[in-house]
Every structure is written in structure tokens, then in C-alpha cells.
Amino acid sequence: MRSLLIVSAVFILSIILGMLFADITENTAQNFVNQTFQQFKFVGNLKHYELFAFIFANNSLKAFASMILGIGLGIVPVLFVALNGITIGMVVVIVGGKMGILSILALLAPHGILEIPALLLSSSYGLDLGVATFKRLKGEEIDLNLVLLNCLKRFAKIPLPMLLIAAFIETYITPIIAGA
Secondary structure (H helix, E strand, C coil), rough: HHHHHHHHHHHHHHHHHHHHHHHHHHHHHHHHHHHHHCCCCHHHCCCCHHHHHHHHHHHHHHHHHHHHHHHHHCCHHHHHHEEEEEEEEHHHHHHHHHHCCHHHHHHHHHHHHHHHHHHHHHHHHHHHHHHHHHHHCCCCCHHHHHHHHHHHHHHHHHHHHHHHHHHHHHHHHHHHEEEC
């Protein structure tokens, strides 16, 4: 629970920093947002089931990597959450400035309600793994295999199904909201 509070706080602070950064350096933030969207331009050519599979696989792999790489003292999960928060903050300001804040939130909220908590949970598991690694390095009797197995079980039970549902919503519901 403590790890979840930490990654959630990092995420919220990162969103705020991303928004502030976008306000202060609008051109730089605009370029970053454009480059980010350019990376995913190809999804416009995917069939709906391919898009669903891509979104689910992309988010699941990133969440899984954030968790597993937490073994490196929890650094990667915290950076993953911070980068995602900064990106969301910049997108809200840049895209929200064009579409309107309520419109961008209406597009992000339906799938984000599940996707964001799933990513935060995965990252908190990674932070737990990092803390266990740190304790082990300090000489405490910690069974890292058991901690890892516990993280994997929790990932399969909670974040993974959440990401599956979020991908479905993003693929099939968000376009209806967007009027596409």
C-alpha cells in the first residue's frame, strides 16, 4: 500500500510538472507531443481488433517491464510513472488547449479510469520488488524469488485484467465519444 501511495504521488506531481512545463515552454512541449503522437500514427491504419491487440500488448508489456525492472532498486517504476505523468500533463495542456480541457478529459477518462490505476499498481509492485532487493543487499533474509512470484501473481490478478478492459474501452468506446 505504501508503494502505491508513493507512485501515485509521483504520478500526480509529474502531471503537474508536465502541465507547468507545457505552459512555460509551449513550443518545446508542442514538439514533444507531436513526436509522441507521430510514433503511433500507424495505428490509424489498423483494424479495430488489431488496434485492441496493440493497445493491450503495448500497455501490458510496459506495465510488466516497469514491475520486473523494479528489481533495480525500484528506479525504473518511479521513472516510468514520472515520464507518463509528465507526458499526460503536457498532452492535457497542448491538446486540451486546442480541443478544450473537457473534451480531452472525456477522451482520456473512460479508459484511463482503469489504465492509470493498473499502471500505478504494476509500478508499485516494481517498487516493492526494489525495496526487497535493497533489503537483501543490506543483508536481510529476503527471498527475492518469493517476492517476484508474489508480484507476478498480483499482476496477473489485478492490473492485467484492468488493462484488457481499458484496451477494449479505448478501442471501441473512446471513438464513439470522439465522434469518429
